[in-house]
Amino acid sequence: MAKIIEGSSALKLGEPIMSMPDDIINMLHKSITIREVMQQKNKQLRKEIDKIKNSLKNKDANIRNRDKLYDYSLFENNWNLYGAKPFSTKLLNLAWNKIRELEIQPEVFPTMCDSIQFEYEKENGDYLEFEIYEDRIEVFEIIDGDEDEYNLDVSYDLNKIVNVFHDNNKAVYYFYRGNRYLNIQPYNETVLEKAILNYNKAIKLDSNYAEAYIGRGNCFYAYYYISYYDLYQLEMAIKDYTKAMELDPSEEYLRATIEVCKKMMEG
Helix, strand or coil: CCCCCCHHHCCCCCCCCCCCCHHHHHHHHHHHHHHHHHHHHHHHHHHHHHHHHHHHHHHHHHHHHHHHHHHHHCCCCCCCCCCCCCCCHHHHHHHHHHHHHCCCCCEEEECCCCCEEEEEECCCCCEEEEEECCCCEEEEEEECCEEEEEEECCCCCCHHHHHHHCCCCHHHHHHHHHHHHHCCCCCCHHHHHHHHHHHHHHHHHCCCCHHHHHHHHHHHHHHHHHCCCCHHHHHHHHHHHHHHHHHCHHHCCHHHHHHHHHHHHHC
């Protein structure tokens, strides 16, 4: 039977059995610090490895896509058995240059409409398509089930769209989509309304997105001129510019724009 120790020799509740030497404590602290540093280094190393893997994957896709374009250059009349014509050298060179410039490679397909199609698709159903023609690029997008179509000049840098498409921040995507509509000249109700709609979506996803407020404010400012000087548009512009300055003090330059809007409202 175990002997019960009573009195001053008994172990008191909460009392340590022995004190740990300082050198042991320091060694343990150092071990924990080293482990944390190694975990951080391993995390960074995994990121670098993933980056290298993606780069190699993209290079392989680039080679594969250029091989496809070479194959397309060999097409003869009726290559699809439905009357399709061979692709012109101009179109093939344009597609080749776009493939060479793209940082993220698409899936590439020939069409019977004298165009070459670039496709990107995510697992969540988001879809981006470029229809490359000799004189234009037709774009078709599906983001969260929302479809959009527009045309680009052949000189447009497609990376500006592709990189944002692959960014998981949807607010950024809608912001840039709004910018594209805002940059269409001359202004009309249709393009400004589409720009505002996309800025609205960006702000809904990120209520602190100062640049989206500025973009929407610019839409209202432009809308003022095509809506027979509707002062309500200036009120909305002032509201958005003010909000942007609250969120980002570096946008102080907007104060002058706000003053211009106020003077215009005063007549």
